[in-house]
Amino acid sequence: MTHKSLTAGLVALVSLVAFEYIAVAIAMPVVARELGGLHLYGLAFSGAMAAAVVGTVLGGRWADLKGPVAPLWTGVAGFIGGLLLAGLASSMEMLIAGRLVQGFGGALVSVALYVVVARVYPEELHPKIFSLFATAWVVPSMVGPAIVGLVVDSLGWRWVFLSVPVLTVIGALILVRGLSGQPVTGGQAEPAPGLGRKVAWAALTAVGAGLMQYGSDGRLPLLVVGLVVLLVALPKLLPAGTLRAARGLPAVVALRGLSAGAFFAAEVIVPLMLISERGMSPLMAGFALTGGALTWSFASWLQGREVFGRTANLVGGTAALALGILAMGVVTFEAVPVAFAYPAWIITGFGMGLIYPTLSVLTLELSKPGEQGVNSSALQVGESVFSVVSVAVTSALFAAAGQGYWAVYAATLVMALVGLWVAPRFQPLSPGSKAPALARLS
Template identity: 30%
Template sequence: MSQSRQTVRPLVIAAVMASMAMVAIEATIVSTAMPQIATQLGGLNLYSWVFSSFLLTQTALTVVFGKLSDIFGRKPAVLTGIVIFLIGSVLAGFAWSMPAMIVFRLIQGVGAGAILPVALTVVGDLYPARERGKVQGYLASVWAVSAVLGPMVGGLLIRQFSWAWIFWINVPIGILAAALFVFFLHEEKRHDRPAIDLGGAFLFTAAVASLMMALTDAGHASNVRVGVELAVLLLSCVLFVWQERRAADPMISFSLWSHRPIAASNAATVLAGMAMMGLTTFLPMYVQGVMHRTPVEAGLALTMMMIGWPSGATFTSRTFTRIGLRRLLMIGPVFIPLGSVPFVLLGPESSPVWAGVGSAIVGFGMGITSVSCLILIQEIVQPLERGSATASNLFSRNLGNTLGAAVFGAVQNFGLTHTDGLPPVHADQLKALLTSVTGDFAANEDIRLVLHHSLHLTFTAMFVIALGAVVSMLFMPKIDLSRKRESVGAVGATDAANAAKNAANQAFH
């Protein structure tokens, strides 16, 4: 994007932070309110789909909107995302049943799939690499603050008003963000008539949606249903590859995604995302069910990750010009398996402080890795490919989260049914353990030991996958960013892009 003199960068960043805050806080605030929502609407068997539907459309359309922002511009793409997200939010507040809530969450996910990649691309367009790392630290803090405030705000809104307001609260925030984008973000008008790869967009969305549905249903739904979803996935992938090879301007550039630095970064992002999902899903369960600690203590142990993440992002922003971006790409992922070690060593008598330390270390590594990968990916492509490149990284993170939920869930279920000398533990028994009061702990001792065994296997698997993120970065080549940018596309760099290129080139070496 060519930056106009009318663009006011601080106010545009305020718009970026506001739009991202909507998506970030929605994840935690809905989790707080869903038990009450499900009680009122019924359909408890559809509970998980309220979350899965949002993630499904968000992941599937992240890449699509990243490409559309390269074609039509950042402002139209992000404004479209905000409008769609707000429509979904308003409708969700009026939901009359769980199926209706799931549909409206699907709409919200479409909006989120546009907001996040395009907002981060706007940052890449407006700021040279030396300044961008600091801005990424600010954006990381949005997620940390949202993780802390979300449950509190959700509880307050439900107590004082109704659960509908957890969705309607997005309306003023979204209107403010949209207004700031409209008045303070200015792009050069594009006079070309681009070819839109609608077939590729549809087939990619179908492939990702069927993959995520298969992962979500694995082990829960019938084998026939999962088989149909896998068949749709295979057919969509075959047709998608055929379509992209014949499209004039493909939705996904295979040469871009297979470019070795991008491929290495995205592979590490997938594995790091899997490890993060293992931590966020199963650490609270271990602290409460095995250590017999309160939900508050479990939440504090997990919250340490949200302190470590912005700390890692800030460290990266302040040091990558001195240390070098490539060194940080090698160092950052190491903290993820390092922080996973305390979880592998946890025992029933361990202190939750030990878990909090590991959580903070993992978060620190995630902060370094995410910011370093994003800066690198945005700097080795031409400006008109930056949206697609940024979206590929966010897609990898979301895919990692989904794969992590499926893989670690399977590992835990295996552990619950295969503990030597102890009978299998079922969902109702596990629920009884997690909701038991102090006096009931002794009666659940066998269940506690089985849960410890299963989660030990889960944390060990998390450690191994985190090591995979380190290995992925070993394939990161030494590159000259200036030469790479000249060879990727035919669009001339603007003054801002040149400044970013030169700064990042110095930092990378």
């Protein structure tokens, strides 16, 4: 493969964004306790998520209008600056401010990288590149917890934030070399009015997702209000027809949201169920998740080499996702050996490894020049919001059913089965046609 420096730089940045996402989740209990900010614990996550939604929408349009270089380096600067602010925080409020800047910057980086791939790499290499991106997200989930735990115990939580900027600068320098002479300058889209309204809809979407997150612990009015807000705001950020899975790009975005929502909502409950109900140690329960991460990476590798076709990846992957969730749900019964959890999550991870990068590839294939950024941002916004909604709803079901693990697995299984219906609809209505782009900014 050519573009070795560019590929190395891209993968490095993706890995660092992924690692920081996992690291913060692990370190935050210690951070909140030391800074006396347990009452603001949730805001450290929901605030970053809100900033990321706005950054994703703004970054997508910016990359289409001006090229991906400006949003990419702005995002890198924001990511580094937010990490430094958080790592040096003397109060929880200062740390949250850093998380806002970090979330915004990381979102700019993520969407700009998609546009770089579209502008630089030939289409036949896109599966391999997105396979590497998927692995770059999965590997930190396997090694991240141990590294973060060691850093927090030996050096303190601040170095979870302060060490990553150094690595980010190194990755950025490699990327600078890789981008030299590449066709990434200049935009491919015409200016259009309404970007401010689009950003406002993104902010409202983030508010709706945050309300659902806070309402998931039993505050039903917040859950309902958040869902209503999302039903109004989210469609403004997605391709027309996404919520009904219209053929082409809308179905691609819908399937990304459904599969990610089903997987992550089920994954949240897996260790709790294995430890609290089936008596596993935290270490052994963690191995179940590690197995899924490994097969996610392996399946992404297969997708990158196009071992199967696109339809097989999506239909087969979604079927594996549904089967794995069903199998994990069976583990809730005491008559079923608890060791059955390992193959169950291995199957689930394999399914996601086929689905996830395939949808990234299809998003670029179904985008006209000048639409890659806005459509990539729609894909990422849909994934984030669907995941938040799924986790919030299943958490509420879990509480309402009295620690009803079965309710969580049943709900996520339904999402996966709906995804199985959506999966074949990625092909546009007519051969060679492009799926409708994101709704007009005006």
